[in-house]
Amino acid sequence: MEFARKVYEPDKTKRIIIKSPKDVFDLVRSDMEFLQVEHFDVIGLSTKNHVVFKENISIGSLNASIVHPREAFKGLIRRSCASCILVHNHPSSDPLPSNEDIxxxxxxxxxxxxxxxxxxxxxxVGADGGGYVSFKEQGKM
Structure with missing residues (x-):
C-alpha cells in the first residue's frame, strides 16, 4: 500500500500552473467527466496563475445548478486569490453553453x-468524452 501511495499520490511540492483552458480541463476532467448531475466549481489562482484551491460551489440537477456570487467568491476572498476560473459540467455530454450559463x-x-x-x-466539461468549451476561447468573455 505504501508503494502504491507514493507512486500515485500527487507531488505536494509541485505547484499546478494554469496556462490555457486545456490545463483547466486536464485538472478537472477526472472529477467531472462522469458526474450524473451538474457540479459548479471555482478554481482560485495566485497572481502567477498557480492553483491556490479548487472548491465545489454547487451540486445541482441533471440540467441546472444554482450558483450565487456570494458562494462563488467567498473562498476566493478568504484565500486572497488574484483571479479565478469557473468550471461546471454538462451531464448531457454537450458542452455548449446555455443561455443561463452565459x-x-x-x-x-x-x-x-x-x-x-x-x-x-x-x-x-461535457460528460463521457464530450470535451470542453472555454468561454474565453469562444470570445464570450
Whole structure:
C-alpha cells in the first residue's frame, strides 16, 4: 500500500500552473467527466496563475445548478486569490453553453470586477468524452 501511495499520490511540492483552458480541463476532467448531475466549481489562482484551491460551489440537477456570487467568491476572498476560473459540467455530454450559463458568467464577471478578483474563464466539461468549451476561447468573455 505504501508503494502504491507514493507512486500515485500527487507531488505536494509541485505547484499546478494554469496556462490555457486545456490545463483547466486536464485538472478537472477526472472529477467531472462522469458526474450524473451538474457540479459548479471555482478554481482560485495566485497572481502567477498557480492553483491556490479548487472548491465545489454547487451540486445541482441533471440540467441546472444554482450558483450565487456570494458562494462563488467567498473562498476566493478568504484565500486572497488574484483571479479565478469557473468550471461546471454538462451531464448531457454537450458542452455548449446555455443561455443561463452565459448570463451567470456575465453576472460573476461583473461581481469579480467590483471586488477585484478577475474571472479569467468559464470552462464547461461535457460528460463521457464530450470535451470542453472555454468561454474565453469562444470570445464570450
Amino acid at each position: 448570463l451567470l458568467t456575465k453576472k460573476l464577471v461583473e461581481c469579480g470586477k467590483i471586488i477585484g478578483i478577475e474571472v479569467l474563464d468559464h470552462i464547461i
